Amino acid sequence: MAVRADALRNRETLLAAGRALLSRESAEIAFEDVAATAGLGKGTLYRHFPTREHLVAALLQERFDALTTDAEFLLGADYPLDAVEHWLRTYDRYPVSARGLSARFGEALADRESAVSTACVPMKQGFAALLARAQEAGLARRDIDVAELLAVIASLPRLSRDEDGSSPFLDVILRGIRA
Amino acid sequence: MAVRADALRNRETLLAAGRALLSRESAEIAFEDVAATAGLGKGTLYRHFPTREHLVAALLQERFDALTTDAEFLLGADYPLDAVEHWLRTYDRYPVSARGLSARFGEALADRESAVSTACVPMKQGFAALLARAQEAGLARRDIDVAELLAVIASLPRLSRDEDGSSPFLDVILRGIRA
């Protein structure tokens, strides 16, 4: 049950390499290259992260956690709908950047089986609570699937981005959510 | 300048093979397999379709054409906003199905350089005209990027689909479009 020190260190090295690759290339990452950049064997990479999805999930974990905290905090806000919109803007602005990553993210969020999907369950629940409050106040529509909403926003084409990193199309969606 | 008969026939065979592959597999298509299924050499495939995008564009052409015709027809409708919504529902329901295809489609639509993008210029223009009419009537918002709107709808997660093939999330977007 004890985790060897070198195993832990390797895991960190792999994550660092993954982070570097994801932020550099706008396109796709050669999974193999993560191992190479980390200076480790391919087998080690596969041992720690069975699929590239698992690596992505681990990399996004911090962001998920931050967003979960945000949601919990906003639960105490005065205006439920404002809280929902504020959270979604933050969510959208989060530089899931790195092109392919956001697309993959969107697909994964909608697919309940995926590694990323389970990694962000708390975040989803946090936002669902926020939304529920707005719905109960009669401010938001009830026919909204949280997973789909988040997936759509995550995969908003990253082309037309404003300077602050937000997507102009988000306004259309926010407006569509209101009751 | 004259096209050889066998070249034309091969092109059709390749398209048929591509169609078959795209409708069967829910996931991705091995580009190579298109040539194999068609019973032709890889070189022939590459001659006709330099990238898999070009093949996809050719396959989608009929649909684009049909949608362009729809848009032209609806330009004569009585209620501009209804016309816009009707057209978008048809667009959404079009079984661009085959999983990966719709995602690829969404990305391509947003990317002006892509082969798919140029293939659907008339369709985009047709819809843009419909939308402009609704905007002039004060029924639709003006801050809408046509390419982005179509790209988003095309990449709506294909998971939660109603029986008729439409996405429930489309309602959120339609509502968000209204002035």
Add this chain to the structure above:
DNA sequence: ACCTGAACACCGTTCAAGT
């Protein structure tokens, strides 16, 4: 003018051998 398929390269994945 077009077609073919061998040949090369790249990348994902596994696993026997090592520590």
Add this chain to the structure above:
DNA sequence: ACCTGAACACCGTTCAAGT
């Protein structure tokens, strides 16, 4: 218990030789 890298497989792409 974990790491390594050779080895295999698959697929994309090119191109010299053929018709």
